[in-house]
Amino acid sequence: MSDxxxxxxxxxxxxxxxxxxxxxxxxxxxxxxxxIKYDWSKLPVPKSLAYFEHRWSTKGNDTSGRVDFSGVWRFxxxxxxxxxxxxxxxxxxxxxxxxxxxxxARQVGMNKGNLFLQYEGLNPSGSFKDNGMPAAFTHxxxxxxxxxxxxxxxxxxxxxxxFASLAELQGIVFIGSGKIxxxxxxxxxxxxxxxxxxxxxxDACLRRxxxxxxxxPAMGIYLMNSVxxxxxxxxxxxxxxxxxxxxxxxxxxIIVPGGNLGNCSAFGxxxxxxxxxxxxxxxxxxxxxxxGGANTLNxxxxxxxxxxxxxxxxxxxxxxxxxxxxxxxxxxxxxxxAIEISRPVNLPKALRAIEVMNGVVREVDDDAILEHRxxxxxxxxxxxxxxxxxxxGLRLLLEQQVISPSESVVCILTGHExxxxxxxxxxxxxxxxxxxxxxxPKTEPHGKLSxxxxxxxxxxxxxxxxxxxxxxxxxxxxxPQHHSILPVREx
Ligand code: F0G
Numbered sequence: 001m002s003d004x005x006x007x008x009x010x011x012x013x014x015x016x017x018x019x020x021x022x023x024x025x026x027x028x029x030x031x032x033x034x035x036i037k038y039d040w041s042k043l044p045v046p047k048s049l050a051y052f053e054h055r056w057s058t059k060g061n062d063t064s065g066r067v068d069f070s071g072v073w074r075f076x077x078x079x080x081x082x083x084x085x086x087x088x089x090x091x092x093x094x095x096x097x098x099x100x101x102x103x104x105a106r107q108v109g110m111n112k113g114n115l116f117l118q119y120e121g122l123n124p125s126g127s128f129k130d131n132g133m134p135a136a137f138t139h140x141x142x143x144x145x146x147x148x149x150x151x152x153x154x155x156x157x158x159x160x161x162x163f164a165s166l167a168e169l170q171g172i173v174f175i176g177s178g179k180i181x182x183x184x185x186x187x188x189x190x191x192x193x194x195x196x197x198x199x200x201x202x203d204a205c206l207r208r209x210x211x212x213x214x215x216x217p218a219m220g221i222y223l224m225n226s227v228x229x230x231x232x233x234x235x236x237x238x239x240x241x242x243x244x245x246x247x248x249x250x251x252x253x254i255i256v257p258g259g260n261l262g263n264c265s266a267f268g269x270x271x272x273x274x275x276x277x278x279x280x281x282x283x284x285x286x287x288x289x290x291x292g293g294a295n296t297l298n299x300x301x302x303x304x305x306x307x308x309x310x311x312x313x314x315x316x317x318x319x320x321x322x323x324x325x326x327x328x329x330x331x332x333x334x335x336x337x338a339i340e341i342s343r344p345v346n347l348p349k350a351l352r353a354i355e356v357m358n359g360v361v362r363e364v365d366d367d368a369i370l371e372h373r374x375x376x377x378x379x380x381x382x383x384x385x386x387x388x389x390x391x392x393g394l395r396l397l398l399e400q401q402v403i404s405p406s407e408s409v410v411c412i413l414t415g416h417e418x419x420x421x422x423x424x425x426x427x428x429x430x431x432x433x434x435x436x437x438x439x440x441p442k443t444e445p446h447g448k449l450s451x452x453x454x455x456x457x458x459x460x461x462x463x464x465x466x467x468x469x470x471x472x473x474x475x476x477x478x479x480p481q482h483h484s485i486l487p488v489r490e491x
Pocket of ligand 1: 127129151152153154155156157226257258259260261262263264338339384386387414415
């Protein structure tokens with residue numbers, strides 16, 4: 001194992017370590033999530049964040065120039081898990097901007113000069129997922145992966161499909177029935193990913209692809225969802241760019257929508273490390289905003305007082321809530337389809353981030369999401385519905401006097417407005433142009449590159465066949481029907 005970078009179980013009662021040359025999505029000892037850890041004493045850590053400024057003038061087609069151009073990898077000393085710069089995968093992602101939003105500030109009741117929007121929709125595939133993919137693809141290349149896959153509400157699949165086509169790997173995406181927006185679906189199809197529409201919701205899709213990645217090794221699947229700890233390394237860079245745009249000074253608050261809770265987890269890790277390295281004075285506070293129709297984190301934190309508690313998470317509370325959801329046949333439902341998730345896989349890491357960043361959690365309803373999405377667009381370039389939740393959450397926290405108008409606040413706008421034009425058109429005209437309820441074709445597509453999605457029941461054998469495998473791959477493999485979303489022991 002490289003002694004400078006390794007994978008470590010987040011469960012403080014386990015702390016098992018694994019080499020970075022392994023592809024894992026959970027701890028082999030206790031089943032908890034994994035972190036990428038570094039022995040900073042053996043690594044060249046910059047003395048101050050201003051060190052990174054020298055990269056602004058270096059871009060070009062040689063390896064270093066390419067890597068410096070990336071808004072993720074120009075901070076590579078803070079995510080040094082790769083062997084050499086030649087390992088690094090980049091498509092020029094992360095060149096996004098922080099915009100001071102005075103007109104919007106006035107509308108929501110913030111003081112002039114204190115509200116900032118971080119436009120992650122300006123990434124190549126149009127969402128913040130492009131920050132995590134280059135890190136995960138770099139790792140996939142390090143371990144020699146050939147097929148990469150994810151379950152997705154849309155943006156992960158678009159980003160995976162784009163990176164997979166450029167890295168010449170086979171991309172496979174599982175999407176749930178009914179909710180994916182056309183913008184995101186069209187990207188996965190266009191970039192050539194094998195697209196399976198599973199009859200179920202996002203949680204069911206993730207359970208299946210995780211099961212196949214772990215229990216059916218013959219399929220050779222490298223999992224790209226945010227349970228992959230390498231992906232979250234890349235997503236830390238969103239925080240570095242915010243600091244960079246603010247002359248390396250932390251804001252008072254970061255506000256982010258919460259779905260599978262990978263992003264907020266990555267933010268907490270970024271700030272914990274920067275503080276440990278003495279590179280920042282102050283850690284900002286975090287606000288994670290759920291949609292009311294997919295509010296697991298809010299319920300657990302605010303109704304059941306669930307906390308990280310130095311790693312002693314009260315798992316019974318989570319188990320009880322999930323059992324109740326099963327019993328009631330509950331499925332999340334929100335206009336912000338990107339965050340329509342009821343069993344967020346990064347829940348323990350999100351609780352840890354809330355502890356590190358003295359965070360709060362809130363939920364906002366669909367009307368508030370729609371109104372604030374429209375407000376962002378009215379005063380600048382827009383965002384998709386899930387991102388509107390950040391600004392709706394800000395308004396709520398101002399009303400509750402948790403945030404004061406004189407504090408500095410950054411709302412993360414996670415995805416581009418054009419990801420979900422149907423919501424926008426419906427908002428303005430009342431006309432519902434879609435919903436992809438059923439992708440079963442009514443007519444045969446006949447483009448030379450037509451890449452039709454395959455509709456398949458939530459059944460392991462049928463899914464393996466649709467992925468080009470055969471059922472003999474399942475022989476002798478112990479395949480549980482359901483793969484616990486809760487890591488085995490602690491959480
Ligand atoms: N905003 C957008 C636009 C998203 O696409 C997502 C997640 C989130 C917020 C939530 O981020 O999961 O890190 O808490 N989209 C995933 C997907 C689930 O499949 O594209 P998170």
